[in-house]
Amino acid sequence: MGSVRTPFRRLVQGFALAVLLGAATAQAAYYKKPVSDIDENIFRVDENKALGVKMDGAVRLRDETGTSLKLADFRGKPLILVLSYYTCDGSCSLINQELRDLLAEVDGQQLGADFRILTVSFDAHDDPETTGAFAHHVKAATGLGPGWTFATFEDPEDIPRLTDRFGYRFFWSPPDRAFFHPGVFLFFSPEGRLVRVLYAGSVEAGDVDLALLDARQGQFRPSEVLEFAVSLCYSYNFKEGRYTYNIPLFVAVGSLGLGVAAFSASALVFRRRRNREGTR
């Protein structure tokens, strides 16, 4: 009995595999990237203009408890700024959760103690209630310490003032009933200057770690010398919005040994030749 069923089963399995392969091939052959009228470059921050720009410390915010804050309150430590809106049912939660998950993998730099995060809504309709709900959703089940603030702008006119300053472009799409906006993490120095821009979805924990080190503008504790030295092995890739290996530095450091090697080899050759001539 078993001997009859086994070939049949194999036949079915083979057929299923062929169908799957065919479907996959067809999918691969006919898949077209969804057409969008939106130029992706709109959602990239023009770093040529934005890097080094200082945030306006006078801009007033309101957190989930309704407490009034100023942007200047976030100076003194590196800051990661995430612009979102709290009724977003799409990327905003994912972006903030991605940052949360990445930070869980970052060693050595503690949220609150070494840097802060500010998520602020660019939607004038958000209020402390939506802020609180969003914050709860993002922060749920994390071991991250204090230092992450969720807020809205007190004065809606401050929204374009802040976003324009850093080349952050967004717009409301009536058919989609949603904001279209970049998913970026903006890293600020302790004095409030934009230092790095990383794009959600393409960064790793190491990128966040390095961006935070850069945001500290060379300030590091003696115990962090090794981390600082390692950070020199990477350079910030403006094109890709992430850190890549600093290949020229490796080549240059490697080349340092060339001259010494040439000298050592030549000295060896000379000494051997001299010894040979001396023994003749």
Added chain:
Amino acid sequence: MSTETTTTTTATSRFNIWEWIFTTDHKRIGILYLIGSIAAFIVAGLMALLIRIEQSSPSTLLVDPSEYNVWLYFHGAAMILAFLIPGLTGFAANFFLPLMIGAKDVAFPRINAFSVWLFYGAILLALLSFVIPDGPDIMWTAYPPYSIITEGNTAFYVFTVHLLGFSSILGAVNFLITVIYMRAPGMGWNQLNLFVWTTVAAFVLQLVFIPVLAAAVTLLLFDKYLGTHFFNPDMGGDVLLYQNLFWFYSHPAVYVIFLPAVGILFDIIASMGKNRIFNYKACVYGGIGGIVLITGEVWVHHLYVSGMPDWIRIGQMVTTLLISVPVGLIVLSMWGTLYKASITYNTAMHFTAACFFLVLLGGLTGIPLAMTAITVHLSETSFVHAHFHFIMAMFSTFALFAGIYYWFPKMTGRMAEGVLGRIGFWANMVGVNLAFWPLFIIGVQGMPRRYPNYERFPQFEPYHDVATIGAFIIAVGMACTLINWIYSAFWGEPAPANPWNSKSLEWTHTANPPGPGNFSEDPVLDENWSPYDYEAK
């Protein structure tokens, strides 16, 4: 100790070009370096005159900015890479270092010959930049992104640097091994001429730092022609990294030029003043050694106006100022050697004395440039331009000229003393001050470097006019000097065996000019011998 033997031979055998092309004699190779570097100097000097003519008018006078950039490129690259470095470490070291240490030749004569022809290949490439369409217009620094996006042939610059760098590394290896293993029996480290010490230091710097420049320009070449993006910021490259790598070599290169120049001056001062070197050991181990140790940690002062943490900026300010301590030790030794000296004021000594003034002026104007708060204001102004022309360009050129006058009898068997030489000196001295003092003044007032026109600053025109007149006076001085050398080499007064009564080995133990093998008998020295064994005063 072997006996002193010197003679002068002015009659020369018939000139045979093949003997020169295939020569492995360090002295002939030295002369080849001298001819090549002087040729580069003449063309680069003509570029300087054109630049000065262009600057004599606030508006565009002779050429468009891109052609002006080609002049700037050639002037800077040729003066530094093809004149000063090969002139001091190629010519002077080749001809005199083996003589000073009692060696018959260098450790690897064929490699030495190969080096000089690499150098000529580089000069040829550099000269071709005037012939080819779209010559390099990237200064001697070749900063990206401009060097990547320019229509100019960046490859010519890169290959020129490769050839010169390879030539310098081969030279460095050769001379270091020569000094370590081929000194005359009995010659200890503390009995070396200061020129030997300074040249050894320069070669150590070349050996360590040149490969970094070679790596940087090679990656630049890849960026320009192979589509990589190591330094192109638009494509994710790190543009500041190139500047860091470039200056990591190019600041030590200042000392590759400065140190042998100082070494020449020491030997002249001691010989012309008949005095021992003041504080020899402090000068060697504190001064020369200190420079070698510190010079690798000061390059960032060229990048003060780029973004960097304050602690790096301040740290580099400290190291930059700190290097004035070993430089100070060297200058102190030079002044101390002159103390109570009975100085012979010949043409070599005139140029040497001028160097005291130039190094003082160049050194003092370097202090504000080392200080972060001030240099932010002065960066990229003609103040910087004037500073490095005093401390590096003119100081080293004057020192090299002093050395050529000092060793002229040794090279040719004839004297080059004469009215034309003195006229040349004074024209140079007056011209240098006229050409560069005005640039200090307008630099402080904000005159930018490298601008072909300055219509927005018409008030600077009179200063530029004075500088241009100064440049032409320098040209007259240089022409007198070169004519004097050529004339004297053929028709000059025959030189005595040891015209300066020097105690150095190249004067006491070799003929004028030295024959093959340099020494009629191998010099053997005792522990009391010194190249500066003059009576204490």
